[in-house]
Each structure stands twice: as C-alpha cells, then as structure tokens.
Amino acid sequence: MLIGASALAQPVQVQEPWVRATVKGQQATGAFMKLTASSPLRLVQAQSPIAGLVEIHEMKMDKDVMRMSAIAGLDLTPGRPVDLKPGGYHVMLMQLKQEIKEGDSVPITLIFEHKDGKKESLAINAPTRALGQAMKHKH
Template identity: 30%
Template sequence: MKRILMAGMLAVSAATTAYAADVKVSDAWTRATAPGQDGAMIQLVITSKKAAKLVGVACKDANMSEMHSMVMEGDLMKMRQVDAIELPAGKAVDLGEAGYHLMLIGLKKPLVAGKKTNCEMVVRGADGKDTKVQVISKIKPLAESAHHEHMHHH
C-alpha cells in the first residue's frame, strides 16, 4: 500500500515539472564570440505538445535577452525584437528556419567554444499559464561564415 502511494506521489511531482516536459528543446547552440563582441545569437528547436507561445527569455551570461526575428529588407538582413513566437501543438519549430533567434545583448563574459551557456525561456500555454524551460546551448567555434553577427544592429 505504501509503495503504491509513493508511486502516486512521484507521478504528481513529475507532473509539475512536466508541464515543462510538454515542451522539448533540442539542438540549442550559439557561436563563440570574437574579441569585443558583446552580443550573440542562439538557435534551437522547440516543440510544445500543446499550442503555446514563447514569450520570454533570460540568459545567464547576458545583461539582456530578447527574441528576435530576421527579415530581409532589400539586401539587408534586419533584426527586430518580437514579443512572442507561436508554437503550434506538436510541431517542432526550428527558430532559425522560422526566421527567429534568441539574442543575448551585453555579454557578461566571452562565449568560449566547447563550453555551454544557460538560458531560461518562458512558454505561455493557451490557458495563460507560464512554464519555465531551461535551455543549455552548446558554444560552437567561431566560423568565418558567421555572417549574422556582423549585421547586428545593437
């Protein structure tokens, strides 16, 4: 009897974090920063079981974190802050492919290849309830082709 009760309690406590388990984040990454660079972009894939919205982000290594969209204006790639990113139920949203990224502004320290950087995202369900989702991003080496960083408007 006692065992069954414990199993039940475990299931309940799993369910609390679990709303977080309803949201899956994978392939989160950014690039190592060049000397003097004080901003960075994070890409990731996010899947929410239920229809939801990504409504906020806070990253440990940055003074400010935002969600950005990228749009081509003529030959120029421009970035804009967005308030929310739609997460259709069960659909893997690749921020990069969807034209979004997370933006770290005012880095507190350089991002070093091979290390990781942590962020916390806020996902709002259709019921208005917010869930915090941890994101651990791999830091890839700075590549020559990391062109986006140079178009940064901040």
C-alpha cells in the same frame, strides 16, 4: 507565476540547442535550437545569467535589406517544429558579461505562455560552437 519544467511534463521538446561563440569585446550573440510544443504555446521570454538582456528576434527581408527586430513572442503549434536559426527566428543574448568560447555551455531559461495565460519555464544548456562552424549571422 512561473512553474519550473521539472514540476510538469515538458511543454516543449528542445533539439540541437547551440550558441555562437564570441570574440573578446563582443557584446551580443545568438542562440539557436529547434522547438516542438506538445500543446499550443508562445515563447514569450528567455533569460541567461551571462547576458544583461535577452530578446526573441526575427530576421526578415524589408525590400532588399535583411533586418533584425525583437518580437513580443513566437507562437508554437503542437507537433510542428519551429527552427530558431541564423537568418530567421533566434534568441539574442545581449550585454554579455563574458566572452563565450567554443566548448562553453550557456544556461538559458525559456519562458512559455499557455493559452490560459499561465507561464512555465524550461532550463536548457546550449553548447557553444566556433564562429566558423555556423552560417554567417551579422548583427
């Protein structure tokens, strides 16, 4: 059962969310933000109406090659900020249903799981930044 964030105290503080703008025909982009939990949580899922598939990804070095892969979840320690940023953890928006232009606001729902297994969601709106305004991030 999902509990809306409006019904409970906000489980996570979300700072500086943003989505990278796309070009016509592009099928994927990343969403980035800083998350700070107030209790032990795990980011287990994300959803957006503009994407057919949304996953939590990480970038890491494998020998001399930077690789991106989906992860089952991202643990959040209370009071310790976790940066979702280009070149690291991020939310991957795939099977895009539309071009995302600079200035657009992208709705994203983050789903967190507590240690007892209860889940709750937090809806955010992430502004879109132009391709040149952020560090290069290839997929």
